[in-house]
Amino acid sequence: xxxxxxxxxxxxxxxxxxxxxxxxxxxxxxxxxxxxxxxxxxxxxxxxxxxxxxxxxxxxxxxxxxxxxxxxxxxxxxxxxxxxxxxxxxxxxxxxxxxxxxxxxxxxxxxxxxxxxxxxxxxxxxxxxxxxxxxxxxxxxxxxxxxxxxxxxxxxxxxxxxxxxxxxxxxxxxxxxxxxxxxxxxxxxxxxxxxxxxxxxxxxxxxxxxxxxxxxxxxxxxxxxxxxxxxxxxxxxxxxxxxxxxxxxxxxxxxxxxxxxxxxxxxxxxxxxxxxxxxxxxxxxxxxxxxxxxxxxxxxxxxxxxxxxxxxxxxxxxxxxxx
Amino acid sequence: xxxxxxxxxxxxxxxxxxxxxxxxxxxxxxxxxxxxxxxxxxxxxxxxxxxxxxxxxxxxxxxxxxxxxxxxxxxxxxxxxxxxxxxxxxxxxxxxxxxxxxxxxxxxxxxxxxxxxxxxxxxxxxxxxxxxxxxxxxxxxxxxxxxxxxxxxxxxxxxxxxxxxxxxxxxxxxxxxxxxxxxxxxxxxxxxxxxxxxxxxxxxxxxxxxxxxxxxxxxxxxxxxxxxxxxxxxxxxxxxxxxxxxxxxxxxxxxxxxxxxxxxxxxxxxxxxxxxxxxxxxxxxxxxxxxxxxxxxxxxxxxxxxxxxxxxxxxxxxxxxxxxxxxxxxxxxxxxxxxxxxxxxxxxxxxxxxxxxxxxxxxxxxxxxxxxxxxxxxxxxxxxxxxxxxxxxxxxxxxxxxxxxxxxxxxxxxxxxxxxxxxxxxxxxxxxxxxxxxxxxxxxxxxxxxxxxxxxxxxxxxxxxxxxxxxxxxxxxxxxxxxxxxxxxxxxxxxxxxxxxxxxxxxxxxxxxxxx
Numbered sequence: 106x107x108x109x110x111x112x113x114x115x116x117x118x119x120x121x122x123x124x125x126x127x128x129x130x131x132x133x134x135x136x137x138x139x140x141x142x143x144x145x146x147x148x149x150x151x152x153x154x155x156x157x158x159x160x161x162x163x164x165x166x167x168x169x170x171x172x173x174x175x176x177x178x179x180x181x182x183x184x185x186x187x188x189x190x191x192x193x194x195x196x197x198x199x200x201x202x203x204x205x206x207x208x209x210x211x212x213x214x215x216x217x218x219x220x221x222x223x224x225x226x227x228x229x230x231x232x233x234x235x236x237x238x239x240x241x242x243x244x245x246x247x248x249x250x251x252x253x254x255x256x257x258x259x260x261x262x263x264x265x266x267x268x269x270x271x272x273x274x275x276x277x278x279x280x281x282x283x284x285x286x287x288x289x290x291x292x293x294x295x296x297x298x299x300x301x302x303x304x305x306x307x308x309x310x311x312x313x314x315x316x317x318x319x320x321x322x323x324x325x326x327x328x329x330x331x332x333x334x335x336x337x338x339x340x341x342x343x344x345x346x347x348x349x350x351x352x353x354x355x356x357x358x359x360x361x362x363x364x365x366x367x368x369x370x371x372x373x374x375x376x377x378x379x380x381x382x383x384x385x386x387x388x389x390x391x392x393x394x395x396x397x398x399x400x401x402x403x404x405x406x407x408x409x410x411x412x413x414x415x416x417x418x419x420x421x422x423x424x425x426x427x428x
Numbered sequence: 429x430x431x432x433x434x435x436x437x438x439x440x441x442x443x444x445x446x447x448x449x450x451x452x453x454x455x456x457x458x459x460x461x462x463x464x465x466x467x468x469x470x471x472x473x474x475x476x477x478x479x480x481x482x483x484x485x486x487x488x489x490x491x492x493x494x495x496x497x498x499x500x501x502x503x504x505x506x507x508x509x510x511x512x513x514x515x516x517x518x519x520x521x522x523x524x525x526x527x528x529x530x531x532x533x534x535x536x537x538x539x540x541x542x543x544x545x546x547x548x549x550x551x552x553x554x555x556x557x558x559x560x561x562x563x564x565x566x567x568x569x570x571x572x573x574x575x576x577x578x579x580x581x582x583x584x585x586x587x588x589x590x591x592x593x594x595x596x597x598x599x600x601x602x603x604x605x606x607x608x609x610x611x612x613x614x615x616x617x618x619x620x621x622x623x624x625x626x627x628x629x630x631x632x633x634x635x636x637x638x639x640x641x642x643x644x645x646x647x648x649x650x651x652x653x654x655x656x657x658x659x660x661x662x663x664x665x666x667x668x669x670x671x672x673x674x675x676x677x678x679x680x681x682x683x684x685x686x687x688x689x690x691x692x693x694x695x696x697x698x699x700x701x702x703x704x705x706x707x708x709x710x711x712x713x714x715x716x717x718x719x720x721x722x723x724x725x726x727x728x729x730x731x732x733x734x735x736x737x738x739x740x741x742x743x744x745x746x747x748x749x750x751x752x753x754x755x756x757x758x759x760x761x762x763x764x765x766x767x768x769x770x771x772x773x774x775x776x777x778x779x780x781x782x783x784x785x786x787x788x789x790x791x792x793x794x795x796x797x798x799x800x801x802x803x804x805x806x807x808x809x810x811x812x813x814x815x816x817x818x819x820x821x822x823x824x825x826x827x828x829x830x831x832x833x834x835x836x837x838x839x840x841x842x843x844x845x846x847x848x849x850x851x852x853x854x855x856x857x858x859x860x861x862x863x864x865x866x867x868x869x870x871x872x873x874x875x876x877x878x879x880x881x882x883x884x885x886x887x888x889x890x891x892x893x894x895x896x897x898x899x900x901x902x903x904x905x906x907x908x909x910x911x912x913x914x915x916x917x918x919x920x921x922x923x924x925x926x927x928x929x930x931x932x933x934x935x936x937x938x939x940x941x942x943x944x
Contacts, residue, residue: 296799298791305788308777315736315768315775316789316842317760375779 122420123368123384126413130388134395144398151276155265157390158279159184159338159345159354161383163361165283165290166216166334168382169327171365172294174307174374175223175230177331179215179237181357185350186245187212187339191261192254192349201259208343209336215241216332220325238358245351254349265345279341286334291379303327307374363410364389367417388413435463437499438595438627439484444493446479446651453479454490455651461596466618466628468642468659470635472671472887476651477631481598485517486510498595514595518585518602524573531555531569534588558587562617579610586617597621598629603637604723615641633721635664635926647671664927665919672889672918680894681866683873687897688712691881692733692850696742699732703905705742710850710881715872717892717913718885720902720925726885727769729902730852733883734766735759746850760789765848767839769855769885775839776827783809783823785838790846812841817867833864840871851875854885869895889918903928 134144143149163180170177191208195201215237222233263270264279274281294300302323305313314320343349366372367388368381389410396406439461446454454476461467471477482488484495486504495502497513504510510517524533534555540547555569564583573581582602589597599618603611618628618641632638638645639659646656647670655670692710702725710716720726731737733744739753746762756766768775776785786809787794794805809823818837820830827835836856843851853872857865872882872895886892892899893913900910901924908924924930 292799296802298795298800301784301788301791301800304780305777305784308780309774311768311774312777312785312788314756315734315766317757317846318788319755319757375777 122424123381123388123417126367126417127384127388127391130391130395134391134398137395137399140395140398144395149394151280152267153387153390153394154280155267155277156394157386158265158277158283158341160357160360160364160389161283161386162286162334162338162341163357164364164382164386165286165379166331167361167365168290168368168370168377168379169294169303170230170331171362171370171372172307172374172377173303173324173327174310175324175327176234176362176372177216177219177328177335178231178234178358179219179241180234180331180335180361181354182238182241182245183212183215183332183335184339184342184354184357185352186215186241186248187336188343188346188353189245189249189254189339189349189351191340191343192256193248195256195259195261196254196349201261205261205340208340209333212336212339213329213333215335216328216330217325219332220328223328224321224324242351242355249349249351251351253351256343256348258347261340261344262347263344265341279344282337286337287379287383294379299323299326304375307376309375360389363414367414369421371421385417435465437461438463438465438497440496441480441484442494442496444480444483444490444495446483446488446490452651454483457493457648457651457653459646459653461627461629463627464622464625465644466622466630466642468638468645469629469631469648470638470645470667470671471648472889475648475671477648478600479651480648481517481600481629481631484510484598485515511592514593515598516589516592516594516596517598517600518582518589519600524581524585524588526574527572529570529572530559530567530576530584533573533584534558534569534591536588538591554591555587558591561590561620562587563613579606582606582610582614586614590621594626596627596629598631600631601633602630603632603634611637633926635667635923638667639664649673664923668919668922668926672922680891681870681873683870683877685713685715685873685876687714688879690745691747692883693745694733694742695745697729697732697739697744698741699728700738700740701728702732702737702740704907706907707742708900708907708910710883712879712881713876714898715876715882715884715896717896717899718883718902719887719889719892719899719921722887724902724925725905726902727854728905730766730854730883730885733759734764734852736766760846760848763847763849765789765843765846765851767843767851767853767856769858771832771835771839771859776835778828779826781824782813782818782820782827782830782838785827786812786823786842786845789842808845812845816841816844816871833860836860836864836868840868844871844875849880851880851882852885853882855887856884857886857888857891865891889921892921893918901925 135141163184167177167180187208190211191204194204194207199207219234219237222228223230265277267277269275269277294303302313302318305316305318306320306323310320342353346353364385365377365382366385368378368383368385370377370382392409392413393406396409437460441457441459444454444457445452457476457480469477479488483490486507486509502513504513525536531551535551540550540554552569559565559567559569562583564580567576567580567583573584576584602614606614618630621628630638630642642659644656644658645662645667647654647667649671654673688711690709690711694706694708696705696707698705706729718726718729728737732739735754735756735758744751772778777788783806787805791800793808794801806823813820813823816837818841819834827838830838840856857868869891872884875882884892884896893916896913898910899913899916899921901908901921903925906928908928909930920930
């Protein structure tokens with residue numbers, strides 16, 4: 106191959122790689138006769154979309170964190186804590202809207218704590234958020250009295266309803282929320298100065314500092330945003346479960362990170378995109394969905410998703426090495 | 429001195445040449461080293477010393493030329509061959525594993541064992557012997573390296589090198605991190621090794637120290653061996669003459685510029701990583717050069733001024749306003765711009781595009797209603813690419829894909845783009861080709877003509893003499909002197925940088941020479 110052609114091929118691989126993966130996953134399951142009919146139903150697609158909402162919300166924030174060269178291991182614990190807080194508030198008689206806001210703010214507060222510890226104490230994000238993972242999970246259990254919090258049904262529980270009301274919405278309001286927020290975050294990342302600064306901090310923090318970027322402030326803002334999305338995901342988790350469960354979403358942070366990485370995010374920072382991340386989320390959701398329909402046990406799904414992560418990152422590395 | 433000329437040859441390099449692209453890093457270099465000889469290898473930065481040591485160690489293969497060790501042909505295919513041939517190199521930057529103990533480090537890769545089980549007792553004995561030999565028996569074999577001072581680490585490094593029963597020991601700037609006392613001890617060790625028949629190649633910028641410890645010298649300049657001889661009877665002046673003897677060519681386009689009022693006044697400034705207080709002034713339209721060896725405190729001064737390092741004492745007066753410490757973003761608001769000496773590690777985000785690297789310090793011209801107008805940014809950057817003659821396929825290309833000279837132009841263009849009025853340039857021409865260098869000099873002149881102030885740090889003396897209005901010299905963290913460029917020449921600069929003082933009685937002579 107000539108050089109410019111190879112260049113174009115590589116670039117296409119970066120943009121289309123995850124998308125091709127998604128198409129491949131859907132194509133494979135659509136070709137299996139046993140599940141073909143069920144898999145290709147519109148109802149199945151809307152249910153996959155609804156199941157993706159929580160991971161997708163977490164991943165929107167995580168994309169920023171990972172592009173900046175950081176990591177947030179406390180994401181899943183933060184989701185559990187926020188969902189417990191929202192349930193607690195409704196249970197205590199707060200109006201549903203206030204409960205939602207409170208849940209989201211809880212997530213943002215955890216993010217603020219992460220960001221402040223990382224920048225003030227100059228600790229690495231892995232350590233700070235590993236600690237926060239325990240703290241937030243413990244706090245959730247404490248507030249919930251180590252059991253599920255039952256809350257009366259409100260409109261909040263319809264955010265994740267399988268058949269939305271009004272029916273012209275087609276999918277749950279939560280799904281529409283994710284789509285809107287994804288577009289918003291893509292614009293923030295690509296078309297605002299803050300977005301450029303996120304990339305710069307992840308690409309080379311020394312350069313960013315030297316260019317007058319207030320790297321500490323940028324990082325705090327990134328973790329607050331990450332926390333905010335976890336808070337939203339927590340509210341959605343509560344909406345789905347109709348109870349506040351402090352033991353929910355254990356290990357979900359790894360799914361969230363995996364989605365970002367499959368979508369082209371680099372754990373060494375400086376790379377990633379919202380579109381890629383969303384495709385990553387869908388790849389994982391469709392895999393789960395298809396495997397479940399096939400009646401394959403959980404462990405098969407785990408092996409497949411594990412392998413996909415390795416393959417996705419390997420392809421990405423190969424693309425970079427040739428640059 | 430003890431070396432008799434007839435003691436047998438240990439190392440002979442003949443006609444060694446090594447080129448990198450168009451640069452001849454080593455050009456037909458021949459070199460000899462005898463048993464029990466301490467030979468100083470001298471030369472300015474970039475003269476070819478490290479390339480020569482890399483060829484010797486086997487890390488680089490020469491393009492042509494031959495080497496012999498004790499009469500046997502020596503053509504190493506990697507550092508392990510050099511090691512086997514009895515060659516040990518103590519590098520300037522330490523190569524010890526910080527979490528492991530002294531003993532583990534010294535024995536690393538040659539652990540005594542029986543069937544894979546470590547023989548602790550025999551290792552302990554060997555380490556003890558090694559530490560006694562280097563006259564530092566007080567260093568405990570059990571402590572982790574990270575708990576030792578830098579000086580002690582250097583000693584451990586040397587002890588490890590000697591475990592190899594080396595016939596040839598290379599010390600690369602061994603005293604740059606040592607106290608005076610430790611340096612003296614090191615000289616004793618070197619003499620003792622010499623008396624035992626080890627041949628030592630001693631690389632250092634500190635000429636007085638070299639005179640104390642070496643028996644003979646070889647000077648490299650522009651990749652060529654320009655002189656060798658016995659140290660006895662050779663003066664500092666002679667060595668400096670050999671090191672800088674290149675003729676200054678006309679690659680410095682002189683841009684006429686007038687000097688205005690003071691914009692930056694450093695009053696007894698001392699940064700957290702600076703060794704001493706520094707007072708300097710810089711005026712509008714002035715190019716102030718800062719000379720000194722690597723590690724002499726020039727970079728630390730610039731970093732403190734720009735707020736990358738903290739400030740411990742004194743203050744800066746910027747355009748008449750007194751300020752203490754300031755973060756880089758605040759300095760940029762005051763009109764400062766900083767060019768890092770570490771272009772790839774710090775100066776540029778290599779994986780970001782040319783457009784983003786260039787505009788990174790100031791996106792404000794392209795923002796409307798909070799959104800970045802990327803089309804506008806691209807067009808503006810295309811303008812800069814034309815203006816600065818940056819060779820790239822387009823503003824969207826990653827900086828990584830550009831050559832060193834073009835990368836440097838991007839870094840410089842950033843300062844112009846942000847309209848900095850006080851430019852702090854740390855080695856702006858390092859590692860770039862001659863044509864780009866000449867362009868950089870012209871831009872610096874243009875900047876001064878526009879009334880901006882430039883602090884220009886460089887290790888390359890001809891460019892300082894050719895471009896600057898005034899030159900200040902640092903030696904081991906202390907500002908030695910600051911004078912108009914016309915009152916300096918390469919000799920006086922080199923001796924101020926390498927010895928810490930300007931030779932007496934030369935000043936009048938210098939002035940005469942520059943006048944003619």
